[in-house]
Amino acid sequence: MSGKIKIGIVGATGYTGAELVRLLLDHPLAEIRCLTTTSAAGQDLAGIYPFLRPRFSQTLVEYKLDEVKNLDMVFICLPHGKSMEIAPELVNAGVKVIDLGADFRFRDLAAYEQAYQKHAAPEMNAQAVYGLPEYHRARLKKARLVANPGxxxxxxxxxxxxxxxxxxxxxxxxxxxxxxxxxxxxxxxxxxxxxxxxxxxxxxxxxxxxxxxxxxxxxxxxxxxxxxxxxxxxxxxxxxxxxxxxxxxxxxxxxxxxxxxxxxxxxxxxxxxxxxxxxxxxxxxxxxxxxxxxxxxxxxxxxxxxxLVKGASGQAVQNMNIMFDLPETMGLERPALNP
Amino acid sequence: MSGKIKIGIVGATGYTGAELVRLLLDHPLAEIRCLTTTSAAGQDLAGIYPFLRPRFSQTLVEYKLDEVKNLDMVFICLPHGKSMEIAPELVNAGVKVIDLGADFRFRDLAAYEQAYQKHAAPEMNAQAVYGLPEYHRARLKKARLVANPGxxxxxxxxxxxxxxxxxxxxxxxxxxxxxxxxxxxxxxxxxxxxxxxxxxxxxxxxxxxxxxxxxxxxxxxxxxxxxxxxxxxxxxxxxxxxxxxxxxxxxxxxxxxxxxxxxxxxxxxxxxxxxxxxxxxxxxxxxxxxxxxxxxxxxxxxxxxxxLVKGASGQAVQNMNIMFDLPETMGLERPALNP
Amino acid sequence: MSGKIKIGIVGATGYTGAELVRLLLDHPLAEIRCLTTTSAAGQDLAGIYPFLRPRFSQTLVEYKLDEVKNLDMVFICLPHGKSMEIAPELVNAGVKVIDLGADFRFRDLAAYEQAYQKHAAPEMNAQAVYGLPEYHRARLKKARLVANPGxxxxxxxxxxxxxxxxxxxxxxxxxxxxxxxxxxxxxxxxxxxxxxxxxxxxxxxxxxxxxxxxxxxxxxxxxxxxxxxxxxxxxxxxxxxxxxxxxxxxxxxxxxxxxxxxxxxxxxxxxxxxxxxxxxxxxxxxxxxxxxxxxxxxxxxxxxxxxLVKGASGQAVQNMNIMFDLPETMGLERPALNP
Amino acid sequence: MSGKIKIGIVGATGYTGAELVRLLLDHPLAEIRCLTTTSAAGQDLAGIYPFLRPRFSQTLVEYKLDEVKNLDMVFICLPHGKSMEIAPELVNAGVKVIDLGADFRFRDLAAYEQAYQKHAAPEMNAQAVYGLPEYHRARLKKARLVANPGxxxxxxxxxxxxxxxxxxxxxxxxxxxxxxxxxxxxxxxxxxxxxxxxxxxxxxxxxxxxxxxxxxxxxxxxxxxxxxxxxxxxxxxxxxxxxxxxxxxxxxxxxxxxxxxxxxxxxxxxxxxxxxxxxxxxxxxxxxxxxxxxxxxxxxxxxxxxxLVKGASGQAVQNMNIMFDLPETMGLERPALNP
Structure with missing residues (x-):
């Protein structure tokens, strides 16, 4: 990996999307290239989240494969059922993908389908690696698709x-x-x-x-x-x-x-x-x-x-670091905010 | 019972004391006669709790048996270990007593002593009735000393x-x-x-x-x-x-x-x-x-x-109503505050 | 006035409506007869506000003049523009009305219309009394329509x-x-x-x-x-x-x-x-x-x-007490909740 | 400046002290060498502030000039009246000092003395530079003692x-x-x-x-x-x-x-x-x-x-960056935490 990691966030207007932006702004090798939305295309994410204004300004666009297929890394922050619609095409285009939703978290598809809905991408599901680094670090290093835990x-x-x-x-x-x-x-x-x-x-x-x-x-x-x-x-x-x-x-x-x-x-x-x-x-x-x-x-x-951090976006960045063979703690060691 | 119930609150500056005042101000037969304190004698309780000011003003005094022995009812809001020092003299003077502390809650003195400290009034403890009306209503009607639950x-x-x-x-x-x-x-x-x-x-x-x-x-x-x-x-x-x-x-x-x-x-x-x-x-x-x-x-x-209500002062007023043969709900039916 | 005051609340599902219910449950002469809604007819108000459940259960209905014209008192808790549509027919039917909205608060219609919208009931507006008892008590005693202040x-x-x-x-x-x-x-x-x-x-x-x-x-x-x-x-x-x-x-x-x-x-x-x-x-x-x-x-x-109290529903009950020649403080003297 | 800035925090157990630690942990050139206290010597600051535990552990010591005189930079987080007792000896030992308290904020000593107390170090006060970078940047570059604003x-x-x-x-x-x-x-x-x-x-x-x-x-x-x-x-x-x-x-x-x-x-x-x-x-x-x-x-x-940041410890770090001729934003550009 030379240079920065070109990153897209699909479904960026939710809390996990904004939290990814917050965390990636402190990551020395992250470069946010594309933020997608289904509801707020044309708006600036910093207009929706004014806390970002002093550091960040980027216009949201609608998701199109062409817009993201040349990126290195895409985080998917969509409701369950939506990730499995786009994850396969991204992975097949060579983009590394971390899904913060539930679609690829279950090895047993029946368990997924009982809790959520019919699964639309069972083959891709078989390739997904469960993104809990403390237990799956070795497999995460080679993963193309990571299912970030709940x-x-x-x-x-x-x-x-x-x-x-x-x-x-x-x-x-x-x-x-x-x-x-x-x-x-x-x-x-x-x-x-x-x-x-x-x-x-x-x-x-x-x-x-x-x-x-x-x-x-x-x-x-x-x-x-x-x-x-x-x-x-x-x-x-x-x-x-x-x-x-x-x-x-x-x-x-x-x-x-x-x-x-x-x-x-x-x-x-x-x-x-x-x-x-x-x-x-x-x-x-x-x-x-x-x-x-x-x-x-x-x-x-x-x-x-x-x-929102170890329970979602922080763990996703930790997984990204592993997938790109970076120090696992890069950009993530800030202490808590207190009081 | 003719006329109002003359009431004392021993240890009135804590939250359960102030909550008793708040509740008793809505009780048609309650008359607060005496508020005692170990730390704030001479002060007005409404100076310590300004929310009471629009309705209430009464000077705190130090506890003396003579000040309370002619009352009908005394609520004790003292830390454990202190109630058992004064409850016997109050009961023996003919005052009905409800202790909001722990001193008389245990039938088994050994259990009390293991959790708290040496018990100083075991005979009085034997007379106490546990103040959970839903389970001890009949005995509460005749109780001279009630141990209000935690x-x-x-x-x-x-x-x-x-x-x-x-x-x-x-x-x-x-x-x-x-x-x-x-x-x-x-x-x-x-x-x-x-x-x-x-x-x-x-x-x-x-x-x-x-x-x-x-x-x-x-x-x-x-x-x-x-x-x-x-x-x-x-x-x-x-x-x-x-x-x-x-x-x-x-x-x-x-x-x-x-x-x-x-x-x-x-x-x-x-x-x-x-x-x-x-x-x-x-x-x-x-x-x-x-x-x-x-x-x-x-x-x-x-x-x-x-x-502070069903878990302390409200339950104490409910017990008082039972002890004085009043409708059990008197002064206590206000709905919750919301939003 | 003999017996209880038969009361209706028009637009009861908002906070001022629920607060009126809370306060009137403590008012010895209030009897809530009718609660209306545009959105939740058929539901129990206590299903929408569970804090009322232990004390209260009443089904919401749609507003119809026939349902409320025989009541003594109607509180209107509607958005501005809606009160002026129904206040005249209520007043003309002999019901005393307190409007918690803005429609009748302005003596100068031009000021109302600049801030809000075209006024639909200017004659009724001329009869309304501004419900700040500390300044308009005498006129409130005889009022048929009271405009409760913001x-x-x-x-x-x-x-x-x-x-x-x-x-x-x-x-x-x-x-x-x-x-x-x-x-x-x-x-x-x-x-x-x-x-x-x-x-x-x-x-x-x-x-x-x-x-x-x-x-x-x-x-x-x-x-x-x-x-x-x-x-x-x-x-x-x-x-x-x-x-x-x-x-x-x-x-x-x-x-x-x-x-x-x-x-x-x-x-x-x-x-x-x-x-x-x-x-x-x-x-x-x-x-x-x-x-x-x-x-x-x-x-x-x-x-x-x-x-919600002196700023809305409590002041409305205070105005009702004045209009019905009751002690002004009836049902309203409870102290604040603290801590 | 070669290597890291060796830093001491005098009075580290208050909120501004802990906040300095939080911020300096993200500063690439900061090295916290000494934390002093008057009340908690021998304790670990991370025991007092558990949020620091995952990143930081350092034992608090009592203030002694010998402990800090070889540092590059000392932040003083003491109540007013205490800073002026030690700032002169630190400055005279060649340590750069930023006082987060009020002792050196007033050019007019009479104004200080009216609001606070008799000033014990008027000569040092004359040397102090008021630490509002947006207005005093040039003088801050050469300052030996900075008075951080309220x-x-x-x-x-x-x-x-x-x-x-x-x-x-x-x-x-x-x-x-x-x-x-x-x-x-x-x-x-x-x-x-x-x-x-x-x-x-x-x-x-x-x-x-x-x-x-x-x-x-x-x-x-x-x-x-x-x-x-x-x-x-x-x-x-x-x-x-x-x-x-x-x-x-x-x-x-x-x-x-x-x-x-x-x-x-x-x-x-x-x-x-x-x-x-x-x-x-x-x-x-x-x-x-x-x-x-x-x-x-x-x-x-x-x-x-x-x-605690631009109003205290963050502004202090900004002043430190200026005093050491570093990029003014170093370690300080993290966006706000939201939601």
């Missing part, structure tokens, strides 16, 4: 996977009580994201019926109870996860399993004290802790990340 | 007790993932309630080690996993509760058990849709719902209340 | 009117820097009231171009500079008002003018210390203070109220 | 200075109605920054009596009315500024004056639409707009910045 999924999987792989636990006992900021719900107008529905409020939704549940189950190989809940904040996920162990362990035992797995990972930090939502705000870090309660058989895991 | 405890017990009593479930499987607004933490200055520690944040604390856990366990007769968490809001508790059932049930089965129990209760509402935190804000209502997920063996309960 | 207007007028009437000030010097919670913007879906547009944000809008400006100018008889701004909170208005005086005065001089005017008013409180937004939250009180800065010639006024 | 002062001065210098306005007419997030009040525990005092609230404080007022007056050469107010958010200042003009102008006239001045400034952006608080959140940009209202003689200016 936000809740990343938080839950990073905490659970080492436990499920490394400790004796009771299958079917895992409960994920997850809380997310509102940006996970997107920018479209809905009554339930009106300021006055959320402010001073907290609520559960899609109890046992959220589409991220089968994706988590795919990743850890067990069924889970998953309850997503809406926090009255802009960003961040904190997942409180309960696992019944088959043996009595200490908190230190559980932390050791996590530390062993993530010792050399640049973006996963195992911490002794419970991490709080703000610890990750705006950053690409995922913070995980563990505590054994009761008589020693009950494990409580806490996993924190920013849903 | 806020998390009220939310958890009202949801769990009918299930534990009425359904076959797996003992030891109960997990209570509870979220509370900041007023539960009190008004004293602490780094963790500084605005900038809480705003845009969310965090777990005292995982498996909160003092409300043994109180819940006393109420339902089983051990639980209890994880309290701090929401960036002023008021409200939402508890998400997980119970493993021994049989496969439908959501409707679970709701029916709750409805059967609370059909005639004025302040507990069983609702089909997940209640949200705001549904109870400022009101004395507790809203409960249930959902069966997965293959039918996992129950998810949601319980919502305002920690 | 929220910003109430806050600004109550602070400014005694100053303009009682002190020598420089005409044209008045600046009103006003801040409002989001409920002033209504419940309809708009990008600028999406949670993520408002949270952690603050912004000015309609600078020098808000429709409440001419209404304030009508009330005080002078032109003003008016800058409305959006606070990231649910309720409340705080107006900071600047007036250049022609003489050097002390803070106490200014406070004395305000106290003199409002000494016997039940819902206006003149306070020494700057009132804060929360002091009025959920209550019908308006809190006003004053401070002289600089060399004595610059007056700063602060005026606080809840835009 | 947060409100930066917002107000950047908006007002071109107007005062370039337009005919009425002296004595300037009113600054300023709103700030809570981080401006610091991290120390105070009742008025308790979460529950601020959340859902808004309030004015130190009306006409804030110490930033004389600093603004020094910068623009006129007296002002200054009313600071507390927003229920973490960061950001929005100042709404009123200026009476001597002539009738258009909005475009006013914008032209601002654009002319700031055309080549990297961190000041003149924008057509009213900037909102979030547009600057976490960034070093100041956004300014203008609008003429009424009959053309009243100017309304809006100025937005992040009080």
């Amino acid at each position: 936000c809740y999924v990343t938080a839950a999987t990073l905490a659970l996977k080492p436990i499920v792989d490394g400790l004796a636990y009771l299958p079917g006992s895992i409960i994920i009580d997850a809380k997310s900021g509102v940006s996970g719900a997107g920018r479209a107008l809905r009554q339930d994201t009106h300021f006055l529905e959320v402010y001073t409020n907290f609520s559960a939704y899609k109890i046992g019926a959220h589409r991220h549940q089968p994706e988590i189950e795919q990743n850890i190989g067990d069924s889970v109870v998953f309850v997503p809940q809406l926090l009255p904040v802009n960003r961040g996920i904190l997942a409180t996860i309960y696992v019944k162990l088959r043996e009595k362990l200490s908190t230190e035992d559980a932390l050791a399993v996590l530390r062993q797995k993530y010792r050399d990972e640049p973006f996963v930090r195992v911490v002794d004290e419970p991490p709080t939502l703000k610890d990750a705000l705006g950053s690409n870090y995922c913070l995980i802790s563990a505590k054994i309660v009761g008589d020693g058989g009950q494990l409580v895991l806490l996993s924190v990340l920013d849903n | 806020c998390y405890v009220t939310a958890a017990t009202l949801a769990l007790k009918p299930i534990v009593d009425g359904l076959a479930y797996l003992p030891g499987s109960i997990i209570i993932d509870a979220k509370s607004g900041v007023s539960g933490a009190g008004r004293a200055l602490r780094q963790d309630t500084h605005f900038l520690e809480v705003y845009t944040n969310f965090s777990a604390y005292k995982i498996g080690a909160h003092r409300h856990q043994p109180e819940i366990e006393q109420n339902i007769g089983d051990s639980v996993v209890f994880v309290p968490q701090l929401l960036p809001v002023n008021r409200g508790i939402l508890a998400t509760i997980y119970v493993k059932l021994r049989e496969k049930l439908s959501t409707e089965d679970a709701l029916a058990v709750l409805r059967q129990k609370y059909r005639d209760e004025p302040f507990v509402r069983v609702v089909d849709e997940p209640p949200t935190l705001k549904d109870a804000l400022g009101s004395n209502y507790c809203l409960i719902s249930a959902k069966i997920v997965g293959d039918g063996g996992q129950l998810v309960l949601l319980s919502v209340l305002d920690n | 929220c910003y207007v109430t806050a600004a007028t109550l602070a400014l009117k005694p100053i303009v009437d009682g002190l020598a000030y420089l005409p044209g010097s008045i600046i009103i820097d006003a801040k409002s919670g989001v409920s002033g913007a209504g419940r309809a879906l708009r990008q600028d009231t999406h949670f993520l547009e408002v949270y952690t944000n603050f912004s000015a809008y309609k600078i020098g171009a808000h429709r409440h400006q001419p209404e304030i100018e009508q009330n005080i008889g002078d032109s003003v500079v008016f800058v409305p701004q959006l606070l990231p909170v649910n309720r409340g208005i705080l107006a900071t008002i600047y007036v250049k005086l022609r003489e050097k005065l002390s803070t106490e001089d200014a406070l004395a003018v305000l106290r003199q005017k409002y000494r016997d008013e039940p819902f206006v409180r003149v306070v020494d210390e700057p009132p804060t937004l929360k002091d009025a939250l959920g209550s019908n009180y308006c809190l006003i203070s004053a401070k002289i800065v600089g060399d004595g010639g610059q007056l700063v006024l602060l005026s606080v109220l809840d835009n | 947060c409100y002062v930066t917002a107000a001065t950047l908006a007002l200075k071109p107007i005062v210098d370039g337009l005919a306005y009425l002296p004595g007419s300037i009113i600054i109605d300023a709103k700030s997030g809570v981080s401006g009040a610091g991290r120390a525990l105070r009742q008025d920054t308790h979460f529950l005092e601020v959340y859902t609230n808004f309030s004015a404080y130190k009306i006409g009596a804030h110490r930033h007022q004389p600093e603004i007056e020094q910068n623009i050469g006129d007296s002002v009315v200054f009313v600071p107010q507390l927003l229920p958010v973490n960061r950001g200042i929005l100042a709404t500024i009123y200026v009476k003009l001597r002539e009738k102008l258009s909005t475009e006239d006013a914008l032209a004056v601002l654009r002319q001045k700031y055309r080549d400034e990297p961190f000041v952006r003149v924008v057509d639409e009213p900037p909102t608080l979030k547009d600057a959140l976490g960034s070093n940009y100041c956004l300014i707009s203008a609008k003429i209202v009424g009959d053309g003689g009243q100017l309304v200016l809006l100025s937005v910045l992040d009080n």
Whole structure:
């Protein structure tokens, strides 16, 4: 790779698109060449997102293959069902593609189709690599199409996977009580994201019926109870996860399993004290802790990340770095914003 | 009872004290006669809480038995350990007492002493009635000393007790993932309630080690996993509760058990849709719902209340109404504040 | 008036409609008989506003004169332009009417038409009484149609009117820097009231171009500079008002003018210390203070109220009490909600 | 300058200290060598600010001249009165110093002493350069001691200075109605920054009596009315500024004056639409707009910045870049965080 990476973002007006722009502006080798939209062609993205104005100005265009086929890298930020319509032609044109949607996240097409809809590109799906670098780094290096994981999924999987792989636990006992900021719900107008529905409020939704549940189950190989809940904040996920162990362990035992797995990972930090939502705000870090309660058989895991960064656009940039053989942390090491 | 109830509030400068004043100002038979304090004697409570100014002005005094022994009713809003120093002399002087603290909540003194401290008034403790009207109404009518339940405890017990009593479930499987607004933490200055520690944040604390856990366990007769968490809001508790059932049930089965129990209760509402935190804000209502997920063996309960009303001062007024043979709802039926 | 007041609310699904229901549920002589809607006929208002569920259930219907002409009192909560279509037929049918919209607020029709639109009921407009009880109480007693003032207007007028009437000030010097919670913007879906547009944000809008400006100018008889701004909170208005005086005065001089005017008013409180937004939250009180800065010639006024209560539905109930010769404070004396 | 800039931060545990660390971690030539504290020596700054943990770990030490005298650059983040005790010895040891406090901001010592306290280092004060790059860039290049401006002062001065210098306005007419997030009040525990005092609230404080007022007056050469107010958010200042003009102008006239001045400034952006608080959140940009209202003689200016960045630590890094002859934008061009 000589020179900069020429980048397109398809579906750039949503939060993950704007977040990609924010992150790529700090990436020394990224060059944003094309932003597409179905609804706002001709507008400047910085008009829609005034926070970008001091640094950025680019006119949105409608998606056309000709506009993007000569780019090096395309991020797709479309609703599910739409990515699989265009990903094949992009990949076949030699463009590297990272899909931030769900269309290529499931190895088992039946699981995808049960949760989402009929799949339109099963052959392309077979080529996709699941974009969780901590578990698929080697395959990501050669990937042409990466399926970026869901936000809740990343938080839950990073905490659970080492436990499920490394400790004796009771299958079917895992409960994920997850809380997310509102940006996970997107920018479209809905009554339930009106300021006055959320402010001073907290609520559960899609109890046992959220589409991220089968994706988590795919990743850890067990069924889970998953309850997503809406926090009255802009960003961040904190997942409180309960696992019944088959043996009595200490908190230190559980932390050791996590530390062993993530010792050399640049973006996963195992911490002794419970991490709080703000610890990750705006950053690409995922913070995980563990505590054994009761008589020693009950494990409580806490996993924190920013849903728009490590839970979406930051992880996508991390995957891009891997695909282009760059230092994995390039452009992504900024600390969280606090207070 | 002829005429008004002459009332004292001991420890009136905390949030539960101010909330009692707010509620009692709407109670047609309440007359606030005495407000005591250890730190602010000589000040007007409305100077400390300016929101009271348009309706209320009363000077705080130091606690002396002589000042309160001729009252009808005293609410004690002191930290644990302090209530048991004065409750006996008040009760023995013929004053009816409701203690909003923890000193008289445990039938088993050993459980109290393990969670809190040495008990100084074991004989008085034996006389105390636990102030959860939905379960102890008959005894409350004759009580001289009422132990008002904890806020998390009220939310958890009202949801769990009918299930534990009425359904076959797996003992030891109960997990209570509870979220509370900041007023539960009190008004004293602490780094963790500084605005900038809480705003845009969310965090777990005292995982498996909160003092409300043994109180819940006393109420339902089983051990639980209890994880309290701090929401960036002023008021409200939402508890998400997980119970493993021994049989496969439908959501409707679970709701029916709750409805059967609370059909005639004025302040507990069983609702089909997940209640949200705001549904109870400022009101004395507790809203409960249930959902069966997965293959039918996992129950998810949601319980919502305002920690300062049904979780503290409102429930105390409800108990007062019972003790004085008044309509139980007197002064307490105001709907929540919304938006 | 014997028995209860039979009440209808036209346009009940907006925030002022739901707030009227909340307030009237605490009013001992109010009986809500009819709720109308253009968009949600057949639904229960408590399904749209779950916070009402524990206390209230009533099906919304479409507006028909026959449904409401036998009521005692109708509150109109419609957008401007719609009230003037139905107010005349209601008044002519003998129903007392309070319009919470702008259609009958202007004595000078030209001013209305410049700010809003062509007026369709000029004769009815001539009969309307402006519903600011502190200034029009006598006429309100006999009114058949009351024009309830705007929220910003109430806050600004109550602070400014005694100053303009009682002190020598420089005409044209008045600046009103006003801040409002989001409920002033209504419940309809708009990008600028999406949670993520408002949270952690603050912004000015309609600078020098808000429709409440001419209404304030009508009330005080002078032109003003008016800058409305959006606070990231649910309720409340705080107006900071600047007036250049022609003489050097002390803070106490200014406070004395305000106290003199409002000494016997039940819902206006003149306070020494700057009132804060929360002091009025959920209550019908308006809190006003004053401070002289600089060399004595610059007056700063602060005026606080809840835009949905004293700024809208609470003031409407206060007007109803006056119209029905009830104690003016009936159902309205609850203190603010705090914390 | 060869190699990295060796940096010390004196008083590193406050918000401006932590913010300096956050910003300097992204600065390619900064090397944080020493963090001092009076209260937390021996602790890791990342223990106090867990958001730093993934990127940073450094033990706090007590201030000793020997520890810092060989550094290139020291930022002083101490309360007023403390900086002037140590700045002279640092400067005399050859260290470049930027003081984020008030001790060296006033050319007129009497003005300082009236607002603050007796000055202990008048000779050093005479050498200090006021750190507003847009107006003092040339002198900053050679400065040994820089007085970093106050947060409100930066917002107000950047908006007002071109107007005062370039337009005919009425002296004595300037009113600054300023709103700030809570981080401006610091991290120390105070009742008025308790979460529950601020959340859902808004309030004015130190009306006409804030110490930033004389600093603004020094910068623009006129007296002002200054009313600071507390927003229920973490960061950001929005100042709404009123200026009476001597002539009738258009909005475009006013914008032209601002654009002319700031055309080549990297961190000041003149924008057509009213900037909102979030547009600057976490960034070093100041956004300014203008609008003429009424009959053309009243100017309304809006100025937005992040009080911890352009209002404090970011501006300090900008000054450091100038003092070390680096590109002024180095490490500071990240866009705001949004949503």
